[in-house]
Amino acid sequence: MIKFKLNKKYIFLLLSLSLVLFSSCSSIGGYVNGKTLNKKEFGPPETHTLMFGHMDVEDAPLHLPVNNTAKDYQEYIQMNPEKEPLIFLPIYFQGSVMSFYPMEPGVNLRLMFSRYSIMRFYGNYTHTTVYQFWPFLGWPESSTLWFSCKKPGLQYIGSYIRTKSGYKKDMEKDSAKNELSALEGIKAYYKGTSWETVIEKRIEELQNEKSN
Secondary structure, eight states: OOOOOOOOOHEEEEEHHOOOOSSSEEEEEEETEEEOGGGGOOTTTTEEEEEEEEEOOEEEEEEOOOTTTEEEEEEEEEOOTTSSOEEEEEESSSTTEEEOOOOOOTTEEEEEEEEEEEEEEEEOOOOOEEEBBBBTTBTTTTGEEEOOOOEEEEEEEEEEETTTTEEEEEEEEEOSSSSHHHHHHTTTTTTSTTTTHHHHHHHHHHHHHHOO
C-alpha cells in the first residue's frame, strides 16, 4: 500500500473544496486543487483516460419519503507519487452519472471524503441532515473507493450505491445504471472536445450490442 501524508496544502484544499455549493444544473463539480476545469485543456483519447460511471445513494442510511431529496458528492486524492499531487471533485451530471476529467494512465485516485445530505420539507420549512465518510482517515474503512487510469481512452468504472458502511458495486444484471446510460449522460458535456467522437462511437457500439 502506498503511504501518503496529508500536508497543510492538502488540508487547505480539502476545506476549500468542501465549501463548494451545488445548484441544479446539467453538470456540477469538476474542481482540481480548488480550481475549475477548462475543457479546452483536456488531454486527448490517444494519451489520456476518461473514467466515468454511476454513483448513487439508493441504500443510504435513511429511508427517503417522497418529499425528501438527497445529494452526494465526493473528493478524491491522487495517490501515485510519480504523478502530480491533486485533490479532485468529480463532475456530476443529472441522475447518478459522474466522470473524472481526462487524466494520464497511471493516475491512482482514492476516495478521501464523501458527503451525503438529506433535505426534508415541512411545509414552508426545510431541515437538512448531513452524513460524512472519511475513509482516508479510516472511517469507515469499507467506504474506500480506488480507481486507476489503466490505458488511454474510455474507462467505465461501474455503478456504485451508497450504504450505511460505505459503497457497494451495483451487481444487478439488467440495471439501467450501465455504461450506455453513463455515456449518454456525459456526451453533451464533452461535445466539442476531442472526446466527442470516441463517446459517440462507443454509444453506437453498445446500442448495436443491445439490439442484437
